[in-house]
Amino acid sequence: MPYAVGSDVMCRWPGSDVWFQGQILAYNEETQQYSVVYGDGTQYDLQDDDILSVRSFGLRSHSSRSRSRSQSPGHSSTSSPVTHVSRQRKFNSPGRPASKLKKTYSPSRNKTGIFQEGMQGGYGVGIQKEEESSRVRKKIKAFCVIFRAGAIILPVALLFTMLTLLILCQSPSCSILEPPDLPSMAQLWNTRIFLIYIGWVVFQTALYALPLGKVVEGLPLRNGQKLKYRVNGFHALVLTAITVGLLRYCGADVALLYDHILHFAVSAALVSFLLSLFLYYRALHVPSSELAPAGNTGDHIYDWFLGHELNPRFGSFDLKYFCELRPGLIGWALLDVAYLLKEDQMRGVVSLPMVLVCCFQLLYIGDALWHEECLLSTMDIVREGFGFMLAFGDLAWVPFVYSLQGVFLLTHPRNLHWTAAILIFLLKTAGYMVFRGSNSEKNTFRKNPKDPRVSNLLTIPTSTGKQLLISGWWGILRHPNYLGDLMMALSWSLPCGKPSFSSIFHFPSKLDLLLTVL
Structure with a gap:
């Protein structure tokens, strides 16, 4: 144990590159973690990688020599002074004032090598000269401005992009070089459609609450807690299909979803915005x-x-988990069915490209809901907060942007030779095998590394103490699941024929995600 109990150390604030002075309270040999207390009384359990000695920051500790102690002969009196810090100073966490609850977190090691002050005016302890510390503070303020600007611009940009893609796919040219006329307010907003969308969300909520499917535990969260989830997404998909079939039998025109696609998209965006405001107020x-x-x-x-x-919850009802796969993903499936029915109404027959696109996407949706339990090991559930980014992505972006190919084919019909159709089908099949095989392997390993199906796989330890797969699917590629996802996205874009920005948008958007994580 390199740090003694009671010694002063520098501790990284969890989830950031911000360092504060703290004190070692205890060491747990079983978890190999230190219990530390920050200057404001907040306690965390940190790994060794997230703790540094005070001396490495150019600071004095309790064990530093006294003023009366003589200076070593080899020490130059002209050396640069270090920044001194009063031990009576309070150190504030970068977020809101935290309660004195004990928390556990194991972030990755700081690679920047420089100390940063808290974003909310927290008192920092510099590791460089005063002028260097001033420069660091300016950089932090600049980053804060950038983050805030991005959080303001991105919601508007995402909504604009979604609506633009839908409008382009319905225009004769489907080209950004020949943009269509701007839609009127009546084309964007319809109160009746908004109420129908609210009813859709309520309907999916009721299906989620049904005592169907098994109840499983998720992975341990930062605080060690394991939440329970009811896995009945595929049941909800089947019940939704039965309900839609009954509505159609009773005379309801499901194809009208296409006629009001912009109204539904705007309604979903508004609901996601209102939901995110509620989530933040609750938090x-x-x-x-x-x-x-x-x-x-x-x-x-x-x-x-x-x-x-x-993980915002009302009892056992988990809002983030519900929105991840229910209203948006099942809504995407409903849109595909509406596009099939609409083409049959318009042309009296459903084209081969439309069949391929919708069947490929319905298989993707069905697979996600069949393997719903795998969602519990993803970053979205384990580490990401539930705010506007996830809410808009789940409720608006996924159903209306991922189904663009169907919208495109209704306005721009295509013919597809059987040879091309077979090749596209083979691409989809190969992509699905890679996607499902690698994801199942990863999920099995995360749940139980000793499972016989994955116990023989090779691993390497990460800086956070976790094991990283380097054999099986994950020994062939770094991100085989993303490659499979890309192959499937390409397979349902190719039936659209000559590429256009709108019809193949799903493929480059996922390619950008892959390049980001590499």
Whole structure:
């Protein structure tokens, strides 16, 4: 144990590159973690990688020599002074004032090598000269401005992009070089459609609450807690299909979804915005241990965008888990069915490209809901807060942007040779095998590394103490699941024929995600 109990150390604030002075309270040999207390009384359990000695920051500790102690002969009197810090000074966390609850977190090691002060005016302890510390403070303020600007611009940009893509796909040219006329307010807003969308969300909520499917535990969260989830997404998909079939039998025109596609998209965007406001207000009144590290910066706009609370719940009803797969993903399936029915109404026959696109996407949706339990090991559930970013993505972006190919084919019909159709089908099949095989392997390993199906796989330890797969699917590629996802996205874009920005948008958007994580 390199740090003695009671010694003063520098501790990284969880989820950031911000360092504060603290004190070692205890060491747990079983978990190999230190219990530390910050200057404001906040306690965390940290790994060795997130603790540095005070001396490495150019600071004096309790064991530093006294003023009366003589200076060593080899020490130059002209050396640069270091920054001294009073031990009576309080150190504030970068987020909102935290309660004195004990928390556990194991972030990755700081690679920047420089100390940063808290974003919310916290007192920092510099590791460089005063002029260098001033420069660091300016950089931090600049980053805060950038983060806030991004949190303001991105919601508008995402809504604009979604609506633009839908409008382009319905225009004769489907080209950004020949933009169509701007839609009127009546084309964007319809109160009746908004109420129908609210009814859709309520209907999916009722299906989620049904005592169907099994109840499983998720992975341990930062505080060690394991939440329970009811896995009945595929049941909800089947019940939704039965309900839609009954409505159609009773005379309801499901194809009208296409005629009001902009109304539904705007309604979904508005619901996601209102939901994110409610989520942020709610998060201001929950214990600090329930907050998401990345969404706890102290900047209201940025925290609202990323998500302030990790797992907002009402009893056993988990809002984030519900929105991840229910209203948006099943809504995407409903849109595909509407496009099939609409083409049959318009042309008296459903084209081969439309069949391929919708069947490929319905398989993707059905697979996600069949393997719903795998969602519990994803970053969205384990680490990401639930704010506007996830709410808009789940409720608006996924159903209306991922189904663009169907909208495009209704306005721009295409013919597809059987040879091309077979090749596209093979691409989809190969992509699905890679996607499902790698994801199942990863999920099995995360749940139980000793499972016979994955116990023989090779791993390497990460800086956070976790094991990283380097054999099986994950020994062939770094991100095989993303490659499979890309192959499937390409397979349902190719039936659209000559590429256009709108019809293939899903593929480059996922390619950008892959390049980001590499």
